Structures are given as C-alpha cells and as structure tokens.
Amino acid sequence: MRIYLDNAATSWPKPEPVYAAVDRYQREIGATAGRGAYRDAVEAQRVVDDARRRCASLFAVSDPSRIVFGSNGTDMLNLALHGLLRESDHVITTVCEHNSVLRPLAELSRTRGVTITHVRCDSHGYVDPQDIKHARTSKTRLIAVTHASNVTGAIQPIREIVSTADGALTLIDAAQSAGHVPLDLNEVPADLVATSGHKGLLGPLGTGLLYIRPGVEKLLKPVRQGGTGVNSTEDHQPDELPQRYEAGNLNAPALAGLGAAAAFLLERPVSANAAHESALVRRLIHGLQSISAVRIYGPPPGEPRASVVSFSVEGYDPQEFAAALDAAAGLQCRAGLHCAPRMHDALGTTKLGGLVRMSVGWSTTAEEIDHALDAIAAIAGA
Ligand SMILES: Cc1ncc(COP(=O)(O)O)c(C=O)c1O
Incomplete structure (x- = not known):
C-alpha cells in the first residue's frame, strides 16, 4: 500500500492526460520548440504555446507571453531576485519564506550589499501587512512574500500585502498556493509571481513559471543568455517576451504535461479542487x-x-516518526525543517528537529486520510 501525502513537495499521481501528453511529445513530436519550421517543430511550438496560454488563464492573465517557463519554482525565484535587485536595494520579506527566497537574498546581500528585513509572523504563521508597511525605508525596492507557507499552510493576506507596496515592486512565491487556492492577478496586482509547475499545478517535475507584469521586464535583467530562436544576429538577449528569459531549449515534454495539467485544472476548476482539499485537511485536523x-x-x-x-x-523525532509511518503503513510524508528554517525558528520547532508534514492533493481520498490517522494513532498512542 502507498498513501502519498507529500504533495507539497511534488504532486503525485498526475492526472492521466499529463502522462499521455508527455508520452505523445516524447514518442511522436520529439522536436525542439521555437526553432525549426518543419511540421513537428511547429507542433512542438504549438504544444508549448498551449501550455503557456492555459497557465496564463489559471491566473486570469490575458497575455500569455507574460508567463515565462523555467525548470522549477526555485529557478523562477532566482530569476526574479537576481534579475531585479541592484547594489544596496532594500528588500522586505518574511520569516515564512522557503530557502528558495532566503538563500538568493542572502547571496545578494553578500554580493550586492542588498539589505533585508525579515518581517515576523504570529503564532499561527500569519504576517501582518502593517508590519510590512512599517518596515519600509526609502531604499525598499521589493516586497517578496510567500502566498502560503509550506510549513503552516497559512495563506497570507496577499491582496493587502501587495496594496502596501506604495511604489516598491512585489514578488509572490505561489509555490504552495498555485492550483490549491485561486489567484486572480487582476485582483492581486503583483509585479512578479513565481511558482513550481510540478506541485499544485500538477505538471511534471522540471517545470516552473514566472508571471511578469507589463513594464516590469524593463527592470528585470535576464540571468541567463543564449539562443532563443529569434534575433540571432544580435549579441544580447531579445526584448521580446517570453524569449528574453528563456535562453536555451525548453523542457518541452514536461511543458506538454504541464499544458495538459493546466487544462485539467481549468476544467476542474481550482476552486473545486480547493474545496476538495479543504475538506480533507479538515478531516485530517479533526482526527489529529x-x-x-x-x-x-x-x-x-x-x-x-x-x-x-x-x-x-x-x-x-519527526524523522523517526515519518520513517515509522512509512514502514508501518506505506504512508509517505515529509519531516524536518522543510527548507524553511526561519519559519521553524518562529514556531519554536527547530529544537524539535522540525515537524511532520502531511500534504494532500487532488486525488487524495477520505479513506486515505482515515488510514493515515489510524497509523498515526497506532504509533503515537491515541
Ligand atoms: C514555498 C515554496 N517556495 C518555493 C519552493 C521551491 O519550489 P521548487 O521545488 O519547484 O524549486 C517550494 C518547494 O517546496 C516551496 O514550498
């Protein structure tokens, strides 16, 4: 038996059409996207365009070229942070962030003298937008905030946080919210939104995306240079989106899968998925x-x-407990610090070695939650 409750790391299983789309790409299309003019190269481009268009729709973005693809959420956050921040800029972020925000910022503090304020959260993991407002200085260039913590699951008041920006740029890490919680970028006018394609968006590993608000591309430098299939005589990256940020060949087979996943989520839709997952989370919490x-x-x-x-x-110890669940019941979950050390410091759980984390997904069932609860009770002693 396998009960997979590690969907926050990556979603599994994927919807059937995702496997079919990857398989079709690998077996039948095979060509690179955005390069050749022969039939299968054109089909490759069409598949990637479809993925881009559907991913844009998931966030109510009308211009798909504003969605840039990369290899994971970390890749996209690195593009946003390294591409945007200059010497001595000030950044406001939070203690709830994942290392994919904390570490690039720490590196930029060492190399570019970027200064960072890590705003606190309360005991439930919520950030107060007023704290962000009070952290502002004349040098604040960016506010970088996770939409939902991968440790607490707390969904931040993202609209209020974005509205405190007052001239600063805003970057949302949507790795734990995309596909789980609806996010309409007309209602939340963030400048940049980075997410994984392989978690709640249900695409294959090796996919990530960054939304770039119109105008922000003038401030965001590409961090990789190389072939794009356009403007080949020039020795600099083209200005056109998305090519400006997509040097080198895309992981087109995985993007074919992401496109199929996005079609699935558009049909399901994300709000129905959110209701399904919320009911399972309530059941899990009630049992715990x-x-x-x-x-x-x-x-x-x-x-x-x-x-x-x-x-x-x-x-x-959380690791021991997770290993016991796996051995006893084939229950797969994640234990430890979840790459979010400041979050565990804020919760006071670093000294415990972190926590045990269970994360449900689109295909998790109530029966699986009940099995998980039985296994937890049997090991922990009810
Ligand atoms: C909140 C958060 N941000 C960013 C990431 C990084 O995403 P990826 O694994 O796609 O690089 C994760 C992954 O767990 C995450 O939970």
Whole structure:
C-alpha cells in the first residue's frame, strides 16, 4: 500500500492526460520548440504555446507571453531576485519564506550589499501587512512574500500585502498556493509571481513559471543568455517576451504535461479542487486533534489553509516518526525543517528537529486520510 501525502513537495499521481501528453511529445513530436519550421517543430511550438496560454488563464492573465517557463519554482525565484535587485536595494520579506527566497537574498546581500528585513509572523504563521508597511525605508525596492507557507499552510493576506507596496515592486512565491487556492492577478496586482509547475499545478517535475507584469521586464535583467530562436544576429538577449528569459531549449515534454495539467485544472476548476482539499485537511485536523500526543501548528482549525498540515508528536523525532509511518503503513510524508528554517525558528520547532508534514492533493481520498490517522494513532498512542 502507498498513501502519498507529500504533495507539497511534488504532486503525485498526475492526472492521466499529463502522462499521455508527455508520452505523445516524447514518442511522436520529439522536436525542439521555437526553432525549426518543419511540421513537428511547429507542433512542438504549438504544444508549448498551449501550455503557456492555459497557465496564463489559471491566473486570469490575458497575455500569455507574460508567463515565462523555467525548470522549477526555485529557478523562477532566482530569476526574479537576481534579475531585479541592484547594489544596496532594500528588500522586505518574511520569516515564512522557503530557502528558495532566503538563500538568493542572502547571496545578494553578500554580493550586492542588498539589505533585508525579515518581517515576523504570529503564532499561527500569519504576517501582518502593517508590519510590512512599517518596515519600509526609502531604499525598499521589493516586497517578496510567500502566498502560503509550506510549513503552516497559512495563506497570507496577499491582496493587502501587495496594496502596501506604495511604489516598491512585489514578488509572490505561489509555490504552495498555485492550483490549491485561486489567484486572480487582476485582483492581486503583483509585479512578479513565481511558482513550481510540478506541485499544485500538477505538471511534471522540471517545470516552473514566472508571471511578469507589463513594464516590469524593463527592470528585470535576464540571468541567463543564449539562443532563443529569434534575433540571432544580435549579441544580447531579445526584448521580446517570453524569449528574453528563456535562453536555451525548453523542457518541452514536461511543458506538454504541464499544458495538459493546466487544462485539467481549468476544467476542474481550482476552486473545486480547493474545496476538495479543504475538506480533507479538515478531516485530517479533526482526527489529529483526538490524538493526545499530537500538537498541530498553523492556522486555527476552521481557518483556510493551503493543503498542508504540520504537527509534532510527543516523544518522537519527526524523522523517526515519518520513517515509522512509512514502514508501518506505506504512508509517505515529509519531516524536518522543510527548507524553511526561519519559519521553524518562529514556531519554536527547530529544537524539535522540525515537524511532520502531511500534504494532500487532488486525488487524495477520505479513506486515505482515515488510514493515515489510524497509523498515526497506532504509533503515537491515541
Ligand atoms: C514555498 C515554496 N517556495 C518555493 C519552493 C521551491 O519550489 P521548487 O521545488 O519547484 O524549486 C517550494 C518547494 O517546496 C516551496 O514550498
């Protein structure tokens, strides 16, 4: 038996059309996208264009060229941060961030003298937009905030946070919200939104995307240079989007899968997926509350959260507990610090070795949650 509750790392299984699209690309199309003019090269381009158009629709973006593809969420966050920040800029971020934001910022602080304020969160993992406002200085160039924490699942008041920007640029890390929580970029006018394609967006590993608001490309330098299939006589990257940021061949087979996944999510749609996952998260939390050795972290029960539930088990190291669940019940989840060290410091869970995290997905069932709860209770002692 396998109960996969690690969808926050990457979603599994993928919807059937995702496998079919990757397979078709690999077996029948095979060509690179955006290069040749022969039939299969044109088909390759069409598949990638479809993926881009559907991903744009998921975020209510009318111009698909504003969506740039890359290899994962980390790649896209690196493009946003390294491409944007200059000598001595000030950045406001939060203690809730993943290392894919924290580490590029730390590197930019070493190499470009970028200064960073890590705004606190409350005991449930929520950031107060007022704290972001108060952290502003005359040098604040960017506010970089995760939409949903991969540890607590807390969904930040992203619209309010973006509206405090007052001239600063805004970057949302949507790695844990995309596909789980609807995000309409007409309502939330962020400048940049980075996400993985392989988590809630249900595409294959090796996919990520960055949304770039019109005008921001003038401020965002490409961090890689190379062939784009256009303007080949020039020795600099073209200005056109998305080619400006997509030097080298794309992972087109995986993007074919991402396109199929986006079509699935547009049809399902994300709001229905959110309702399905919320019901499972409520069931999991309800069951965990009756196990006395378990302490749940994150938003209070009943409050919205991304599809993530983290908890400690008295008397257990999180890694040991996760290994015991795997051995006893084939229950696969993630334990430790989840690449979010400041989040665990804020929760006071670093000294515990982090937490055990379970994350549900589109295909998780109520029965799987009940099996998981039985296994947790059996090991933790109910
Ligand atoms: C909040 C958050 N941001 C960024 C990332 C990085 O995404 P990727 O694994 O696609 O590089 C993750 C991955 O776990 C994440 O949870």
